[in-house]
Amino acid sequence: MAENPYATLHALIVDDFESFRITLSKMLQEFGIGTVDSVASSNDALRYCNSKLYDVILCDQNLGKGQTGQQILEVLRHKPHLNSDSLFVLVSAESNKSIIMAAYDYEPDAYLTKPITGQILGQRLERLFKQRMALAPIYKAMKAKDVNSAIRLCEAEIAAANRYTSSCQKMLGRMLLQIGDLEKADALYRNILDVRQLDWAMLGMAQTKKMQGDFLSAQQWLEEIIQFNPLCLKAYDVLADIMAERSDYQGQQQVLQNAVDISPLSILRQQELGDVSFKNNDLLGAANAYRKAVKIGENSCHDNIKFHESFAHAGIQLAKLDKNLASTVLRDALKVVAEIPLRFGKTNSIKINALLLESQLCVASGEARRAEEALLSAQKIIGADSSVATVDIRIELVRALRELGDRSESDKIIAELLNEYDGDEDQLQKIDCLLDEPCSAKNKALVAQINKDGIAFYEAKDFGRAVDCFTRALQDFPQHIGLRLNLVQALMGNFKQEPEKLTLLTAIQQMMDHIRKIIPDSHTQLQRFRQLEELSRGIVASATSAQ
Amino acid sequence: MNRDVQEVDFSFVLASSVHDMKNSLGMLLNTLAEVMQQYPPQNNEHAKSYAVLEYEAARINSELIQLLSLYRLDHDQVRADIDECMVVDVLSEQVARNHGLLQARQLELVLQCDESLSGYFDSDLVGGVINNILVNCARYSRHKLILSAQQTAEGLCITIEDDGPGYPQDMLNASTFAETRANFSSGRPHLGLMFANKVALMHCNKAQQGFIRLTNDSPLGGGCFRLYLP
Structure with missing residues (x-):
C-alpha cells in the first residue's frame, strides 16, 4: 500500500451540529488526515486556532450564535496569525456563493455546498493540497516578502500554461500593483482581457489605470464591471477611492452608499461611508452608516471604538438641526455609549469619554438633569486621576460643558490648553475644532484655502460647488463663524438659481439658527451676521408667500 | 375579492417558503445522519431504507435549490461569475x-x-x-x-x-x-x-x-x- 501522504496533517472542523461534526470528522479520517479536532462555536474555533497550527480548517458559515465562518476567516487573515496560511474551506447550505462572499475581503480557499459527501470532500482536498505543493515556492517567497522572486516564479508558472495559470495570473497582478510596476501590470491584464473580459482582470486594469493617474479610463473599466456584475463590490471601492482623489466627496458617498445597499454586511465600507457622510455634513446618513458599523462590529475584528463615538457625535449634531429626525438616533446612541466600557475595557479614559458623550446626548434629547449627572461623574474621575486628562478628553469635556451652557468653565479649559500646548503643532491641530479661528499653522492654511476655493466658485456663480466646499469644512471647524457665514451666502446664491430646491431654504435657516447660538456678542463678523439674518428672513418670507 | 391580496407577489412568497423548507430539510438531513450514526443498519433491508431516505431527501434538496436558483435568476439576483x-x-x-x-x-x-x-x-x-x-x-x-x-x-x-x-x-x-x-x-x-x-x-x-x-x-x-x- 502506498504511504498515506496526509497522515501528519492536522484539521479543524467548525460546525454547530454534532452529527455534522462527526460525519465530517469521519470523512477526513477516511481521506487519511492524521489528526482531526472539532468544535461547535466560533469562540472555540478561535481558541483552538490561537494555540495550534492547522493545515486545513473546515468551517460552516452559519454557526448559530456569534461569528460566522467568514468572520472567523477574517480574523485569521486580517493580521499575521498562527493560522493565516491554513487552507480554509467554507461550508454552507447556501447554493449561491456570491451572496455570502460579497461582503468580505478575504476569500476562502474553497467553498463547499451542503450536503457534502466523502467523495466531494476528498476530491476537493486533494486538489487543494496538490496546488499548495505545486505553488509552495511562490507562497514561500511571498511570505518572506521576497516579491521579486515570487514574481519570477509566477511568470515561470504562467509560461508553463498548466492548471495553475489562472491563479498565478491573479497573484502576479496583485504583486505587480503592490510594487508599482504598472507597465508590466498593464501588459498582463491587457493580454488576459484580449482573450476574455473577466471581472478580476478588468478590476486589475482599473487599478493600474488609477495608479497611472488615468482616472477616466479607470472609471470606464469600473463602470463596465458594475454594469454587468453589480455584486463586484471591489469595483465600488476603487471607484470611491477615485472620487475621493478627485475631491468629489458627494460622488464618493454615493458610490459607497450603492455598495452597502447591495451588501450591508461589510463593516469597513459602513465605517468609511459614515466618515465620508459626516464630512459631507449628511448627519443622518452618517448616523445610519455608523449604527450599522457598530452592529456588525459586535462580531468583527474590524470593530473600533472610534465609530461608536462617531455615532454619538452624529446624533448630537443631528439634534441641533432636527430634533424629530434625531430622536431615534439619540436613543440608540445612548445605548451604544453605555456599552462602550463593557466592550472596550473599563479604563478611566474610556469611562470618562463615554460619560461625556452620554451627557451631550442627554442634553440633545432634553434630559438636562441626567446630562449634568453624567458630566459630574466624568469630572469626578478626572479630579481623582488627573493623568487621564489628555487633550482628547479635555476637548470632549469642553464640548460637554458647552452643551450644558457652561461658557466660563469651557473657555477656561480652552485657555489652559492653548497655554500648555503653545507651539505644539500636532496638539494645536486637535484643539482647533473648538476654536472660531484655528491656531495651528496647518489649519490656518487649510481654512484660507477653503475660503479661497469657495469664494472662487461663488464668484464664478458655481454656487453648488461653493456650498460643497464650505460644507466640507464644517466638521473640521464647527466653531468657525466666517466659514458658516460664507456657507449661508453660497446657499442663498444657490437658492436664487434654483428656487425649486426648498431643502436649500431649510439649510439656510438651520445654519442661521446654529450661528445665532454660537456667535459671541463681541464677534468681528456680528455685523455681517445681522445683515445675512435680515436677507435670509426676506428670502424665506418671499418663498413662503410664493407658494 | 380584495385587491391587496391579488397584488401579493406570489413568486416572492414561494421563494421565501422554499428557503424555509430548505432550512428544515437541512435539519432533517442532519437528524437523519445522527440517527444513522446512533443506530447503524443491522441488515440489508435497513441499509436500503436508509439509502432511500437519504436519496429522496437529497433529491428534494436539489429540487429546492433549483427552484430558488430559478427565482433568483428571474429576479436578477444572480450573475454569472465567469x-x-x-x-x-x-x-x-x-x-x-x-x-x-x-x-x-x-x-x-x-x-x-x-x-x-x-x-x-x-x-x-x-x-x-x-x-x-x-x-x-x-x-x-x-x-x-x-x-x-x-x-x-x-x-x-x-x-x-x-x-x-x-x-x-x-x-x-x-x-x-x-x-x-x-x-x-x-x-x-x-x-x-x-x-x-x-x-x-x-x-x-x-x-x-x-x-x-x-x-x-x-x-x-x-x-x-x-x-x-x-
Missing part, C-alpha cells in the same frame, strides 16, 4: 456528488474529459446544471451514462448521454425552455431544463451566447443533453 476553470474538476465534482445515487441504481458512469481542458464559465452555476441533468438521467437510464466535454467551434460543449428511452418529442422540439406556462399545461414544467437554458444564456463571449441542445442520437441509444458555453 472565470477560467478546469473542466475536469467541475465534472468530477458532480460525479462525486452523485456517487451514492449511481451506486444505488447500479449505473455505470463514464467520464470523458481531457485533464488539461479549460473553459470560461461560472463553475457553481454550470455544476448545478450538470447535477440536475445527472440526477434526472439517473432516473431514466438503464445501465450506463456518459459525461463528457470537448472544445467545439461553438465553444466548450458538455454532454450528458444515457441509455434510457430518450427525451420525449415535445421537449426535442422546444427551442427554449423558458415558457413555463405552456409546459405547466402539459403536466411537467421541466424545471431542470429551464434552469439549464437560463444558465446557458448567461454565458456570453463577444457576439456568442451559450445554449442547450437535446437530441436522441446518443450511441448509447438514449437521450443526449448538450450545454454549449462560448
Whole structure:
C-alpha cells in the first residue's frame, strides 16, 4: 500500500451540529488526515486556532450564535496569525456563493455546498493540497516578502500554461500593483482581457489605470464591471477611492452608499461611508452608516471604538438641526455609549469619554438633569486621576460643558490648553475644532484655502460647488463663524438659481439658527451676521408667500 | 375579492417558503445522519431504507435549490461569475456528488474529459446544471451514462448521454425552455431544463451566447443533453 501522504496533517472542523461534526470528522479520517479536532462555536474555533497550527480548517458559515465562518476567516487573515496560511474551506447550505462572499475581503480557499459527501470532500482536498505543493515556492517567497522572486516564479508558472495559470495570473497582478510596476501590470491584464473580459482582470486594469493617474479610463473599466456584475463590490471601492482623489466627496458617498445597499454586511465600507457622510455634513446618513458599523462590529475584528463615538457625535449634531429626525438616533446612541466600557475595557479614559458623550446626548434629547449627572461623574474621575486628562478628553469635556451652557468653565479649559500646548503643532491641530479661528499653522492654511476655493466658485456663480466646499469644512471647524457665514451666502446664491430646491431654504435657516447660538456678542463678523439674518428672513418670507 | 391580496407577489412568497423548507430539510438531513450514526443498519433491508431516505431527501434538496436558483435568476439576483476553470474538476465534482445515487441504481458512469481542458464559465452555476441533468438521467437510464466535454467551434460543449428511452418529442422540439406556462399545461414544467437554458444564456463571449441542445442520437441509444458555453 502506498504511504498515506496526509497522515501528519492536522484539521479543524467548525460546525454547530454534532452529527455534522462527526460525519465530517469521519470523512477526513477516511481521506487519511492524521489528526482531526472539532468544535461547535466560533469562540472555540478561535481558541483552538490561537494555540495550534492547522493545515486545513473546515468551517460552516452559519454557526448559530456569534461569528460566522467568514468572520472567523477574517480574523485569521486580517493580521499575521498562527493560522493565516491554513487552507480554509467554507461550508454552507447556501447554493449561491456570491451572496455570502460579497461582503468580505478575504476569500476562502474553497467553498463547499451542503450536503457534502466523502467523495466531494476528498476530491476537493486533494486538489487543494496538490496546488499548495505545486505553488509552495511562490507562497514561500511571498511570505518572506521576497516579491521579486515570487514574481519570477509566477511568470515561470504562467509560461508553463498548466492548471495553475489562472491563479498565478491573479497573484502576479496583485504583486505587480503592490510594487508599482504598472507597465508590466498593464501588459498582463491587457493580454488576459484580449482573450476574455473577466471581472478580476478588468478590476486589475482599473487599478493600474488609477495608479497611472488615468482616472477616466479607470472609471470606464469600473463602470463596465458594475454594469454587468453589480455584486463586484471591489469595483465600488476603487471607484470611491477615485472620487475621493478627485475631491468629489458627494460622488464618493454615493458610490459607497450603492455598495452597502447591495451588501450591508461589510463593516469597513459602513465605517468609511459614515466618515465620508459626516464630512459631507449628511448627519443622518452618517448616523445610519455608523449604527450599522457598530452592529456588525459586535462580531468583527474590524470593530473600533472610534465609530461608536462617531455615532454619538452624529446624533448630537443631528439634534441641533432636527430634533424629530434625531430622536431615534439619540436613543440608540445612548445605548451604544453605555456599552462602550463593557466592550472596550473599563479604563478611566474610556469611562470618562463615554460619560461625556452620554451627557451631550442627554442634553440633545432634553434630559438636562441626567446630562449634568453624567458630566459630574466624568469630572469626578478626572479630579481623582488627573493623568487621564489628555487633550482628547479635555476637548470632549469642553464640548460637554458647552452643551450644558457652561461658557466660563469651557473657555477656561480652552485657555489652559492653548497655554500648555503653545507651539505644539500636532496638539494645536486637535484643539482647533473648538476654536472660531484655528491656531495651528496647518489649519490656518487649510481654512484660507477653503475660503479661497469657495469664494472662487461663488464668484464664478458655481454656487453648488461653493456650498460643497464650505460644507466640507464644517466638521473640521464647527466653531468657525466666517466659514458658516460664507456657507449661508453660497446657499442663498444657490437658492436664487434654483428656487425649486426648498431643502436649500431649510439649510439656510438651520445654519442661521446654529450661528445665532454660537456667535459671541463681541464677534468681528456680528455685523455681517445681522445683515445675512435680515436677507435670509426676506428670502424665506418671499418663498413662503410664493407658494 | 380584495385587491391587496391579488397584488401579493406570489413568486416572492414561494421563494421565501422554499428557503424555509430548505432550512428544515437541512435539519432533517442532519437528524437523519445522527440517527444513522446512533443506530447503524443491522441488515440489508435497513441499509436500503436508509439509502432511500437519504436519496429522496437529497433529491428534494436539489429540487429546492433549483427552484430558488430559478427565482433568483428571474429576479436578477444572480450573475454569472465567469472565470477560467478546469473542466475536469467541475465534472468530477458532480460525479462525486452523485456517487451514492449511481451506486444505488447500479449505473455505470463514464467520464470523458481531457485533464488539461479549460473553459470560461461560472463553475457553481454550470455544476448545478450538470447535477440536475445527472440526477434526472439517473432516473431514466438503464445501465450506463456518459459525461463528457470537448472544445467545439461553438465553444466548450458538455454532454450528458444515457441509455434510457430518450427525451420525449415535445421537449426535442422546444427551442427554449423558458415558457413555463405552456409546459405547466402539459403536466411537467421541466424545471431542470429551464434552469439549464437560463444558465446557458448567461454565458456570453463577444457576439456568442451559450445554449442547450437535446437530441436522441446518443450511441448509447438514449437521450443526449448538450450545454454549449462560448
